[in-house]
Amino acid sequence: MRALVWHGKEDIRCDTVTDPEIEQPRDAIVKVTSCAICGSDLHLFHNFIPAMLPGDVMGHEMMGEVVEVGSEARGKLKKGDRVVVPFTIICGECDQCKRGNFSVCQTTNRKKDLADKVFGHATAGLFGYTHLTGGYPGGQAEYLRVPFADATHIKVPDGIPDEKVLFLGDIFPTGWQAAVQCDIQPTDTVAIWGCGPVGQMAIRSAVLLSAKQVIAIDHLPERLEMAEAGGAITINFDEESVVERLNELTGGEGPEKCIDAVGMEAHVSPSMPDTVYDRAKQMLGAESDRPHILREMIYVCRPAGVISIPGVYGGLVDKIPMGQLMNKGLTIRTGQTHVNRWTDDLLRRIEEGQIDPSFVITHTVSLEDGPEMYKVFRDKQDSCIKVVLKP
Amino acid sequence: MAYYISNIARSKGDPKVLHSGPSSLGAADRLAKALGWYSIGLGIAELVAPERFTRALGMEGKEGLVRAYGVRELGHGIVSLSPDKHLGLWSRVAGDGLDIATLMTAMRHDNPKRNNVGIALAAVLGVTLLDIIGAQGVTARHSRPRGRPRSYRNRTGFPQGVQASRGAAKDFQVPPDMRAAPTLAAVSDRAPQERARSH
Ligand SMILES: [Zn+2]
Numbered sequence: 042m043r044a045l046v047w048h049g050k051e052d053i054r055c056d057t058v059t060d061p062e063i064e065q066p067r068d069a070i071v072k073v074t075s076c077a078i079c080g081s082d083l084h085l086f087h088n089f090i091p092a093m094l095p096g097d098v099m100g101h102e103m104m105g106e107v108v109e110v111g112s113e114a115r116g117k118l119k120k121g122d123r124v125v126v127p128f129t130i131i132c133g134e135c136d137q138c139k140r141g142n143f144s145v146c147q148t149t150n151r152k153k154d155l156a157d158k159v160f161g162h163a164t165a166g167l168f169g170y171t172h173l174t175g176g177y178p179g180g181q182a183e184y185l186r187v188p189f190a191d192a193t194h195i196k197v198p199d200g201i202p203d204e205k206v207l208f209l210g211d212i213f214p215t216g217w218q219a220a221v222q223c224d225i226q227p228t229d230t231v232a233i234w235g236c237g238p239v240g241q242m243a244i245r246s247a248v249l250l251s252a253k254q255v256i257a258i259d260h261l262p263e264r265l266e267m268a269e270a271g272g273a274i275t276i277n278f279d280e281e282s283v284v285e286r287l288n289e290l291t292g293g294e295g296p297e298k299c300i301d302a303v304g305m306e307a308h309v310s311p312s313m314p315d316t317v318y319d320r321a322k323q324m325l326g327a328e329s330d331r332p333h334i335l336r337e338m339i340y341v342c343r344p345a346g347v348i349s350i351p352g353v354y355g356g357l358v359d360k361i362p363m364g365q366l367m368n369k370g371l372t373i374r375t376g377q378t379h380v381n382r383w384t385d386d387l388l389r390r391i392e393e394g395q396i397d398p399s400f401v402i403t404h405t406v407s408l409e410d411g412p413e414m415y416k417v418f419r420d421k422q423d424s425c426i427k428v429v430l431k432p
Numbered sequence: 433m434a435y436y437i438s439n440i441a442r443s444k445g446d447p448k449v450l451h452s453g454p455s456s457l458g459a460a461d462r463l464a465k466a467l468g469w470y471s472i473g474l475g476i477a478e479l480v481a482p483e484r485f486t487r488a489l490g491m492e493g494k495e496g497l498v499r500a501y502g503v504r505e506l507g508h509g510i511v512s513l514s515p516d517k518h519l520g521l522w523s524r525v526a527g528d529g530l531d532i533a534t535l536m537t538a539m540r541h542d543n544p545k546r547n548n549v550g551i552a553l554a555a556v557l558g559v560t561l562l563d564i565i566g567a568q569g570v571t572a573r574h575s576r577p578r579g580r581p582r583s584y585r586n587r588t589g590f591p592q593g594v595q596a597s598r599g600a601a602k603d604f605q606v607p608p609d610m611r612a613a614p615t616l617a618a619v620s621d622r623a624p625q626e627r628a629r630s631h
């Protein structure tokens with residue numbers, strides 16, 4: 042089959058690879074009908090997250106049709122079922138899964154020894170996301186093996202297009218959880234840094250969850266326009282001071298809730314000297330992430346407020362103002378998304394017409410064009426916000 | 433091949449590469465990579481054995497300068513191999529200018545190694561040409577073209593419109609483990625202790 046394969050820094054190729062095979066009785070094979078490139082794939086593209094190996098298949102946002110089911114998954118899945126695959130692989134049986142903390146499932150990381158050493162304790166297995174999270178082949182491919190498939194799936198009905206449900210596997214629940222863990226009150230201002238796909242979903246989620254005002258921060262005009270379309274007030278950080286403007290919009294008190302939908306690769310600009318400092322340290326290997334957004338959020342957030350971090354961080358950061366964080370009594374909530382905790386409810390909201398996540402798709406191409414689209418998406422060319430691939 | 437080694441980390445049912453197809457790296461990116469490694473190699477040589485350069489060029493006594501240029505080369509290399517490679521290559525072009533100016537000072541009539549200096553100059557000029565081609569190439573390949581972006585004014589995501597969607601999910605119950613209230617909930621007349629109890 043064909044698949045998008047990681048070969049090294051900025052080197053992703055559309056290769057011919059062997060077809061995945063069932064290994065365990067709980068596995069299933071899915072024929073992928075749609076998949077997408079995620080912002081966090083770009084961190085792998087840049088080799089900023091350790092433990093990728095040449096030959097790893099990329100992709101953790103995918104859906105398709107079940108074509109083969111292992112003996113122990115048969116009660117829950119059958120050939121022909123239409124499923125979205127969540128990016129977190131879950132067993133559904135361990136203590137963490139029972140609590141709904143699916144992204145820290147204790148069973149599914151097959152490189153547990155390595156992950157225990159690096160993280161202290163292993164987290165769930167993830168598709169297409171380095172050997173620290175199990176090294177499971179991803180879904181930017183024609184076929185995907187889904188481990189623990191009896192639990193790791195979201196069934197979707199026929200008659201609803203792929204584009205409307207595909208994002209149930211990652212970015213929609215990710216934006217949703219980012220907003221939910223802010224515990225939004227009708228009096229709250231929610232500020233969201235980054236208007237990429239997760240930021241866009243977080244904006245819609247905060248609007249649905251009754252925020253008084255939603256403020257979106259970016260510098261790309263097309264992304265700010267899409268944020269505004271979703272009901273956000275926008276701040277272009279190339280043109281105005283984020284801190285001043287946020288204070289202005291909140292009567293000088295700062296936003297109650299802040300969401301970081303940017304993560305480890307904050308935009309670098311001489312007008313924000315800390316980003317240049319981080320970039321230089323990153324090149325020398327003295328820091329892995331550029332935490333400009335964290336610094337700004339901690340500074341501007343209202344005391345006793347909540348900081349929610351769906352953005353991906355990979356390793357070590359520098360110059361985090363712990364003094365501000367501690368004295369202001371802020372709450373930080375973060376984590377990979379507990380996808381299956383939210384998807385039944387979100388699927389219903391899509392079916393009822395409360396939201397249609399397909400608004401974010403700007404490019405639909407074949408798998409062969411995938412490598413080039415990684416570049417277009419990374420360089421934000423052609424107003425690219427979200428790429429869907431059709432294997 | 434690297435795949436055979438990395439395949440050790442894979443299980444038997446995992447896909448394995450049979451043959452490679454088109455890559456996200458363009459010709460300019462490959463040139464940038466080659467020039468980046470060239471910078472690293474030259475930088476290390478200048479740092480470790482500066483006397484070899486000074487002796488061959490009749491510039492004895494300038495070892496400190498060559499070492500400093502070695503550090504500079506390493507900088508060019510690191511940036512050229514990073515995602516900001518256009519900066520790395522343009523910095524290389526500037527560095528080439530400095531190299532040429534320095535070599536010109538050694539083109540004196542009384543320098544017995546004048547011929548070597550000429551060869552070095554020709555080599556630097558050749559590399560400069562590659563650097564300019566590479567720098568222009570990666571800049572063109574990775575920059576955002578000017579002009580109007582596409583319009584996403586109608587991409588609300590809300591089939592019923594934004595206004596009707598504000599608060600549409602108020603049926604949603606925030607799970608207890610994700611609550612932050614009442615720390616910043618609207619202020620009521622009740623004492624905070626009382627609110628904490630009723631929560
Ligand atoms: Zn993702």
Ligand SMILES: [Zn+2]
Nearest residue numbers: 132135138146
């Ligand atoms: Zn589990």
